[in-house]
Amino acid sequence: MEYAENILGTIGNTPLVKLNKLVEELPCLVLAKYETFNPGNSVKDRMAVKMIEDAEADGRLKPGGTIIEGTSGNTGMGLALAAIVKGYKMVCVISDKQSKEKMDILRAVGSKVVVCPTNVEPEDPKSYYSTSKRLAEETPNSWYVNQYDNLSNTAAHYESTGPEIWKQTEGKVTHFVVGVGTGGTISGVGKYLKEQNPNIKIWGIDTYGSVFKKYHETGLFDENEIYPYITEGIGEDILPKNVDFDVIDGFTKVTDKDAAIYTQKLAKVEGMFLGNSAGAAIKGLLQLKDEFKKDDVVVVLFHDHGSRYVGKMFNDEWMRERGFIEDELTSAHDIIKKNHLDKTLITVKTEELVSHAIERMMTYKISQIPVEDSSGFVGAVDEADLLRKYIENKDISDLPIKEVMHKPFPIVGENTPIEEVSKLIDRSNSAVLVKLKDGTHQIITKYDIISAL
Template sequence: MDVHTSLTAAVGNTPLVRLNRVTAGLGTPVYAKLEYAGPGGSVKDRAALSMVEAAEEAGLLRPGGTIVEGTSGNTGVGLAMVAAQRGYRCVFTLPDKTSAEKIAVLRAYGAEVVVCPSGLPREDPRHVFNAAKRIAADTPGAWHSNQYDNPANPAAHFRTTGPEIWRQTDGRVTHLVAGVGTGGTVTGTGEYLKQASGGRVTVVGADPEASVYSGGDGRPYFVESIGLVRHAETVENPWPESYRPAVVDRFERIGDRESLHTARRLAREEGLLAGGSAGTAVAAALRVAAGLGPEDLVVVVVPDSGRNYLSKVHDDGWLRRWGFLDGDGTHPVVGDARSVPPVPGLRASDTVKQALATLDEPAPGRPAEADHPVLVSAAGARADGVMTASEVLGSVTARGLRTALDSGAARSDDPVRSLLAPPPPAFGVGEPAAQALAALEEKAADIAVVVLDGRVHALVRRAALAAAVRGARAGQAAGDAVPRQPEGRPGGVPAQDAHGG
């Protein structure tokens, strides 16, 4: 009989499928290793089983014990699946930006989920990793799997994923493309393929543009379970021991928009419902293949299913809210309204004196109003002047800061963090202008933040939104179509500034 003695015996041996439509025009074949076809739905099934078996063998995890892990979801699912099959309790800490689908799956397996605030420096005791360590230390019989530094993580891929790809391609694979999260997949698989091919296989890391791994500044991004973020106030941010940088020959850096839209293309053009990090990896694989010939063969690891991201990557409303979808020309959108560049953001740790000095400096395009809101985040504006929308903690105004000084409510050396007001409402460039206008009127707010590709892009006044709506209505009354803005280029902003510089 063709059966498995247990569920864990079904881990691995996932299919390798050639991509056909998204690769149109390329002369190099690209094959996707569909890790979401495993029993737990992701590449993390392999690492989870490997880590549990190694802990059992070492006596670190005993019958009736508790598995504890800090995870973005997929490793937790793999561990929860193994725990259910073997009778272990499990507790997982997850950042609050984790998709609702992943949390629901973990709870379906009977796991206890502890949601931790994201956007914290690594040293903060509430950080997801520190919370996991604390729970493991305080729980009798607990074992902290620690996927980031556990050698059984890359070992799983050296033992299974690499040999499978080598066998499935008859040794013809020339390039491996994989995202780097904990580093286990790219390290273990890459090491095996390099060894099996005598060094002929090139290993390419697919990485978010902002990820520290490939030289980014570590700002937050919107694709889950990939890359390495560095909080502005983190003192030390060590790379995982599961990741061996020498294995990766080079990186392809992929922006959020390209990652998310590639994931959606996979579903709509290939029938492959995959997550955002798969979009990152496939986008990187397409770039790699574009520079190769028919004698080459690219394999890209598709780490998990889009079913984990139906409320995010595959939801038009979520994408539009964060500025990843533009208008379609049927009605005016926020990006059609005349906008102004935002005042450079402040750091939450800036003093009132420093903040006022910054705001008093003349700058082209900066509004002169003393009550103009200035956004505040832990990092302030990054080196390129951009602030990720999810980083925003609040806002201040020059008038408000001076009033606080004059009244004695604040001193000049106080951090502006203590004086924050809520940030202005935020809308994606592709959200309907009429909807944004109605929201501002309901809140009696005069100004809103315009979000493009997840970043603070501009500020727009209520009057400008009203003008865009009136203009569209007048055009429709005259029988004219609403003019469509070019892709990714909101109205009122020069083309060179459309993506933040």
């Protein structure tokens, strides 16, 4: 009978899968090393077990101990599975930019999850690097894994992932492309493949907000390059010991937006339900198209599974909020539908007091209000205008609106093109009213126009 002794026996020997439609513009064969077939659904299972076994062998990890690690989620999952099988406790320290699904999955396999802020320096006591180290110092019989500087990480890929790719391609692989985070995958696979054939090119995928690309090209660690980014699993604001820059031929950077969009495209075009770093990897691959020739065999590694990003890259509302989905807006109605259709137009009467208008602005968090009387819209007020008049007269709040209002906002039909609407908004006119088919009105503000553009 053929079976594994436990779940750890199913790690590795993941398939290569040919990419088709998304890489039609490339002249070469592109194969995906599909790491979601590991039991923890990511490439990190490989190095998690290797790091634990090496720590057991040299006494750093003792029976009944607690494993502590700062993780973006996937390494934590691999460590958690091994901890279950081997009888250890697991504490995962994770940054708050990681998906809720990742945190829930770690808890589901028995790990304690400690969440830390993303937007802090690595040396900050609240960072997930510092918190991991502190917890390891405070917890009896514990071991801090430190996947960034633990060279068992690289060794795992040198011993398993690299040889698998060489064997599966019958030594025909010419390029290896992968997102770089801790650096273990690219360094281990790269070292093995270059030992077999020094002409194989090793390309890293980096993200904006990370230091890898510039450091590789210039040797300069530029702190000005470091800023928060959304893409998960790749890029760093430190230089992990596992990143062997001598093995890497080059980097290309991929934006958060492109990484997210191509994560969706992999699912919808190739049927590959993968994580955020896979989207970055495939977009980076396409950016490198001039590097490839007709007979090349390019292997791109896909790290993890899409189930960990259902609330993020696979959620259109999440994508839309960040401007990653570009709805085609052409008319006034499109803007109303996107921003205001479920809202009631807030107005003020000519005989109401200025204080009433101010109260409504504060309550509804708006900057301008149309003024109406029994005949219709007869004027408008906005916060800048009221502020200017208040400076001139401190008793303005007790005046009727009709004494401080300015000319009414222009009114357009709902099919008016956005370009025409935008021409009506200028320094002296902050909004436009739109008359809908049902006879009601809505408002388009300067902010709405900027958002649409």
